[in-house]
Amino acid sequence: MKKRYLFFAIIQYLGLSAQSVAILPNTDNYDSNGIVYNNSLFFSKNNKLSKFDGASVTILPDPSYDNQSINGKITGSMVIYDNKLCYNYDYKYLYNTAPLEYRTKDFIVTYDGTTQTAFWNSAASYSAGGISIDDNGKEYEPVLFNNKLVFKGYYYGASNLYTFDGQNIVKINNQNNYNSMYNRLMLGDWALVYDNILYFGYQGENTSFDGFGKFDGTSITKLTGNDREYRGGIFSLNNALYFNILFLSIPTEYTIGNYNATTNVVSKAISLQRPTGFYKPLIINSKAYTSVNDGKLGIFDGTTLNEINKINTNDIGIAGRLKLFGNDIFFQYKNNSNQYFLGKYTQTNTSLSLIPNPSTSDIGIGSSLVEFNAELYFIYKTSASSPAYLAKYNGTNITVLPNPDSGAGVQDSKFVVYGNDLYFPYKNSAGIIVMAKYGTTVLSTQEVAKNTDVSIYKDNKGFTVISKSKDIDKIEILDSSGRIISNTKPQSKKYYFEIESAGIYMVKAVLKGGETTVLKIRN
Numbered sequence: 001m002k003k004r005y006l007f008f009a010i011i012q013y014l015g016l017s018a019q020s021v022a023i024l025p026n027t028d029n030y031d032s033n034g035i036v037y038n039n040s041l042f043f044s045k046n047n048k049l050s051k052f053d054g055a056s057v058t059i060l061p062d063p064s065y066d067n068q069s070i071n072g073k074i075t076g077s078m079v080i081y082d083n084k085l086c087y088n089y090d091y092k093y094l095y096n097t098a099p100l101e102y103r104t105k106d107f108i109v110t111y112d113g114t115t116q117t118a119f120w121n122s123a124a125s126y127s128a129g130g131i132s133i134d135d136n137g138k139e140y141e142p143v144l145f146n147n148k149l150v151f152k153g154y155y156y157g158a159s160n161l162y163t164f165d166g167q168n169i170v171k172i173n174n175q176n177n178y179n180s181m182y183n184r185l186m187l188g189d190w191a192l193v194y195d196n197i198l199y200f201g202y203q204g205e206n207t208s209f210d211g212f213g214k215f216d217g218t219s220i221t222k223l224t225g226n227d228r229e230y231r232g233g234i235f236s237l238n239n240a241l242y243f244n245i246l247f248l249s250i251p252t253e254y255t256i257g258n259y260n261a262t263t264n265v266v267s268k269a270i271s272l273q274r275p276t277g278f279y280k281p282l283i284i285n286s287k288a289y290t291s292v293n294d295g296k297l298g299i300f301d302g303t304t305l306n307e308i309n310k311i312n313t314n315d316i317g318i319a320g321r322l323k324l325f326g327n328d329i330f331f332q333y334k335n336n337s338n339q340y341f342l343g344k345y346t347q348t349n350t351s352l353s354l355i356p357n358p359s360t361s362d363i364g365i366g367s368s369l370v371e372f373n374a375e376l377y378f379i380y381k382t383s384a385s386s387p388a389y390l391a392k393y394n395g396t397n398i399t400v401l402p403n404p405d406s407g408a409g410v411q412d413s414k415f416v417v418y419g420n421d422l423y424f425p426y427k428n429s430a431g432i433i434v435m436a437k438y439g440t441t442v443l444s445t446q447e448v449a450k451n452t453d454v455s456i457y458k459d460n461k462g463f464t465v466i467s468k469s470k471d472i473d474k475i476e477i478l479d480s481s482g483r484i485i486s487n488t489k490p491q492s493k494k495y496y497f498e499i500e501s502a503g504i505y506m507v508k509a510v511l512k513g514g515e516t517t518v519l520k521i522r523n
Helices: 002-014
Strands: 033-038 040-045 048-052 057-059 075-079 082-098 100-111 118-119 129-132 143-145 148-155 158-164 170-172 192-194 197-202 211-215 220-222 228-230 233-238 240-247 253-260 265-274 282-284 285-293 294-301 307-310 321-327 328-334 340-346 354-355 370-372 375-381 388-393 397-399 416-418 421-427 433-439 454-460 462-467 470-478 485-488 494-497 504-511 515-522
Touching: 033 075, 033 100, 033 416, 040 075, 048 075, 082 129, 100 129, 143 197, 211 294, 233 285, 240 265, 282 321, 454 504, 454 515, 462 470, 462 504, 470 494, 485 494
Parallel strands: none
Antiparallel strands: 033 040, 040 048, 048 057, 075 082, 082 100, 100 118, 129 148, 143 148, 148 158, 158 170, 192 197, 197 211, 211 220, 228 240, 233 240, 240 253, 253 265, 282 285, 285 294, 294 307, 321 328, 328 340, 340 354, 370 375, 375 388, 388 397, 416 421, 421 433, 454 462, 462 494, 470 485, 470 504, 504 515
């Protein structure tokens, strides 16, 4: 009985919920790259493609190339492209015995729910090089441009752009292709498609810092000289292109920069003390919300920058990506004692606020925030050496959920919503990364919205609408106020679109003959 009371006391101290995290069987050595596709949860374990259908885990066979099975491995994350699962696959083989030499064949593999098809990247066939795929704004996150996926990869040690149209991989010529220079090209939070041009981080010749460049579908052009350092956080607002940039001329000055394609000039829009991080801003109602000047919240409307001060002057301030939850903006916030809190900003307010941690001495929350069943989820630690728990915020307070074993716990990386559960990497008591899940009794859906004839699903950075029977005559996208923000006539059974600003939207699809379907999405 005493042990029972002791456990109850620990639960009370942590604010733990009785509903707990569960480990998914047969997911040892999970590679933290889960993605929902074709009504199943796909991921790799031990670098092999696997599928969870809600009941059991199945390891899929290796893909084939030239009628031969490729015993290679999945590297990095997976994306959905052209309604197919897409991932990078590397095959290492013995090239020479004397001297001993191994080489790597680099593939892009697509999976349509039935067949895996491998496409060889012949431009990167040696021991180093090839395409990499990542997500969550990291520099290897691919970009959809001109209906093609654009990847970052390496060729003889130098970074390059590669395009993939579903059939062919093409390496884009890089004029600054030097073996001694790394990380010259950066996608993710450093890249944006604007006015039919792909802009991205591009380190120039004889520089040791990141520059700024553009790709028009054919060639790469460098836009900044050796006097400017590109700091990411790129976004478009009110028909203009902005980003963080450091002017290195005397005096040195951090700014929100602007690029004018007509004059081909990178200029200063707003001066900063210092930008914080490389994250893209959160765009809401024609305003960009971002972290500026050592952790303050900056609100930029294209003309002026309104700064919301930190809670205390000596705090580190906003430390993670901004997340829209309900009508408020949330983020990881770090104080001057190295504790992390769930920060909150209500639009039109003049100050930030903090959601109290369950205990005042706790280290606090992680950086990744995900919405699931009308609650906000993240990891939580009581001390630097404690396990990491899953925690949730319901709009009022934080609840910490117990772990299934004594391992290091929930990893602050990849959260995936599938069915009625939230899935994430978990380091168990044996020190192995497995997939774990947390479920509730509240219903959620595997697809964004669906009916018998028209469906819509998340597709790379945007959404794809598909009609099973008739061509789509018209697509209208409406914001939460009912204002039409886009009106197009696809005249086909499939239509892809992206929405720049976060929020709730309605998608009205009108088929040939007048049949109308309205679908609700969250961007």
